Amino acid sequence: MPSRCTPGRNVRSRVEENADGQKERDFFVADAQFVHLGPAARILTEEFYSQRTNFITFQIERLKTVLSLESTFPNAQNSLRKEYTSRPLQQMIVACNAKNGEVIGFAEVDARPLNNSNNYISAEEPEPNDSGMLRSYMYNLATDKRWKRKGVASALVEACEQFVIDRHDTCVEKRLYLRVRRCNDAAVGLYWKLGYTEMDPETIALSNEDINSGSLEEGELILFAKDLPLDGECVLE
Numbered sequence: 001m002p003s004r005c006t007p008g009r010n011v012r013s014r015v016e017e018n019a020d021g022q023k024e025r026d027f028f029v030a031d032a033q034f035v036h037l038g039p040a041a042r043i044l045t046e047e048f049y050s051q052r053t054n055f056i057t058f059q060i061e062r063l064k065t066v067l068s069l070e071s072t073f074p075n076a077q078n079s080l081r082k083e084y085t086s087r088p089l090q091q092m093i094v095a096c097n098a099k100n101g102e103v104i105g106f107a108e109v110d111a112r113p114l115n116n117s118n119n120y121i122s123a124e125e126p127e128p129n130d131s132g133m134l135r136s137y138m139y140n141l142a143t144d145k146r147w148k149r150k151g152v153a154s155a156l157v158e159a160c161e162q163f164v165i166d167r168h169d170t171c172v173e174k175r176l177y178l179r180v181r182r183c184n185d186a187a188v189g190l191y192w193k194l195g196y197t198e199m200d201p202e203t204i205a206l207s208n209e210d211i212n213s214g215s216l217e218e219g220e221l222i223l224f225a226k227d228l229p230l231d232g233e234c235v236l237e
Contacts, residue, residue: 005033041069045062074110111135199225
């Protein structure tokens with residue numbers, strides 16, 4: 001089965017004019033399919049491991065990333081294994097070249113229990129705590145190096161935000177959280193531009209140690225968040 005994307009349910013597309021003045025789509029964003037995980041793993045490995053791997057260790061990290069994505073894939077009804085998922089609050093999203101369907105970007109979003117720092121890093125099955133509310137996190141945002149600064153990352157962030165907004169039938173806090181390395185000026189600048197602000201982890205019962213737990217790279221991680229439009233009130237049973 002090919003790993004190329006087909007438009008399907010587009011979340012956002014970028015448009016450019018060709019030499020004849022006609023508008024052409026540059027890329028589109030859609031829900032990830034199981035066959036997209038291989039290309040997505042390559043992009044993630046290049047983004048997070050290329051500076052500290054050689055040719056051999058890069059392949060090992062890429063394989064580990066593929067296996068990790070497969071083990072948490074939320075759209076399993078479309079997977080090669082024909083399995084079904086019980087994770088309605090997790091989504092993997094891809095950006096794809098509109099001309100050839102190549103995967104050029106990736107992001108994940110899921111909801112996790114409030115005030116549960118043990119689940120902050122992992123993508124475990126979300127379960128409501130005593131409040132019944134779930135908190136949404138975006139992570140694993142990466143863009144193919146050939147597509148940097150072309151609006152791909154912004155489109156992926158917007159798609160993650162829309163996924164959270166669209167959770168009509170469940171109690172998800174309408175705020176999206178993410179971690180970003182303080183020294184990553186490009187990423188910090190992007191998030192500020194998109195309306196995210198730095199938050200004190202203690203305001204949501206976390207600590208700086210929680211935010212930096214599990215990090216394999218140098219540099220302090222900080223917590224960013226953005227309030228999203230409310231789309232009705234959920235009802236707790």
